[in-house]
Amino acid sequence: MKPGRFSVPAFPPPGHEALAPDRCRTVGNVLARIGDKWSVLVIMQLGEGSRRFSELRRAIGSISQRMLTLTLRGLERDGLISRTITPSIPPRVDYELTELGMSLREPVTALGRWAASNHDRIAAAQVHFDRRDTTG
Amino acid sequence: MKPGRFSVPAFPPPGHEALAPDRCRTVGNVLARIGDKWSVLVIMQLGEGSRRFSELRRAIGSISQRMLTLTLRGLERDGLISRTITPSIPPRVDYELTELGMSLREPVTALGRWAASNHDRIAAAQVHFDRRDTTG
DNA sequence: CTGGATCCCAAATGATACTG
DNA sequence: CAGTATCATTTGGGATCCAG
Numbered sequence: 383m384k385p386g387r388f389s390v391p392a393f394p395p396p397g398h399e400a401l402a403p404d405r406c407r408t409v410g411n412v413l414a415r416i417g418d419k420w421s422v423l424v425i426m427q428l429g430e431g432s433r434r435f436s437e438l439r440r441a442i443g444s445i446s447q448r449m450l451t452l453t454l455r456g457l458e459r460d461g462l463i464s465r466t467i468t469p470s471i472p473p474r475v476d477y478e479l480t481e482l483g484m485s486l487r488e489p490v491t492a493l494g495r496w497a498a499s500n501h502d503r504i505a506a507a508q509v510h511f512d513r514r515d516t517t518g
Numbered sequence: 519m520k521p522g523r524f525s526v527p528a529f530p531p532p533g534h535e536a537l538a539p540d541r542c543r544t545v546g547n548v549l550a551r552i553g554d555k556w557s558v559l560v561i562m563q564l565g566e567g568s569r570r571f572s573e574l575r576r577a578i579g580s581i582s583q584r585m586l587t588l589t590l591r592g593l594e595r596d597g598l599i600s601r602t603i604t605p606s607i608p609p610r611v612d613y614e615l616t617e618l619g620m621s622l623r624e625p626v627t628a629l630g631r632w633a634a635s636n637h638d639r640i641a642a643a644q645v646h647f648d649r650r651d652t653t654g
Numbered sequence: 655c656t657g658g659a660t661c662c663c664a665a666a667t668g669a670t671a672c673t674g
Numbered sequence: 675c676a677g678t679a680t681c682a683t684t685t686g687g688g689a690t691c692c693a694g
Binding site: 408459461510 | 543544545546547548549550551552553554555558559562594595596597598618621622624625626627628629630631632633634636637639640642643644646647648
Binding site for chain 3: 570571603608
């Protein structure tokens with residue numbers, strides 16, 4: 383950490399502290415974690431039940447083997463999924479949502495419903511914005 | 519999806535509707551958009567009311583001018599925020615959530631509540647995972 | 655004050671080859 | 675099958691300078 387004065391942002395005026403910066407950060411952190419390109423897809427897949435590595439790979443389709451591994455490690459590290467190895471030949475590894483992971487499904491699917499309900503409007507807004515850019 | 523006499527794989531419990539791969543993509547796209555490092559922070563700030571560029575910059579604190587600009591452009595393109603220019607000197611630009619942006623607050627804050635409730639458990643899981651890695 | 659343009663570095667992701 | 679290791683590429687993001 384650099385020495386010097388760290389700037390403390392002005393406190394929000396009374397009545398405007400519904401969303402503390404603190405909480406914003408927390409949300410930001412969580413979104414930074416599950417908001418990557420793949421985590422949610424994995425979570426939603428596992429939300430339907432236990433899956434093995436190759437099943438997830440096929441189900442998601444476009445994910446590379448490397449990224450699936452990394453994503454699963456990250457989710458496991460966060461305690462959202464569990465990893466069960468069956469040392470057979472060929473080996474088998476099953477992934478499953480933990481209780482914590484299960485509890486995440488609800489807010490995520492809420493966001494999912496929002497996305498499903500509004501992605502038409504978003505797409506339309508994008509087209510509009512881009513047209514203005516090219517035709518303006 | 520043609521209903522035949524094939525058995526349907528286990529239904530998710532009520533309230534957790536089936537998660538078609540299609541829908542997963544939609545969610546993934548939306549999360550890819552708002553799940554970046556800054557969008558949510560901006561949205562939550564604007565959730566408290568209209569803000570001008572420099573206010574957002576100060577409030578968020580660690581964001582660079584460049585990223586704030588890019589983030590705002592992205593959100594505007596998605597129709598989540600509106601941009602109002604007042605051609606005074608010095609110029610003034612205010613940002614505000616659109617109706618669409620407002621509607622996003624609810625699912626986002628739901629995720630926020632989840633984050634606030636569970637980030638201790640996540641942190642603990644991470645410590646546990648990392649210990650296993652270094653001491654194992 | 656707002657924000658575009660440029661340069662540069664770090665992190666994320668993909669492709670491929672290799673291993674138990 | 676389920677990874678790991680490595681390399682190449684893409685993307686994210688900060689710093690800085692410049693302009694209306």
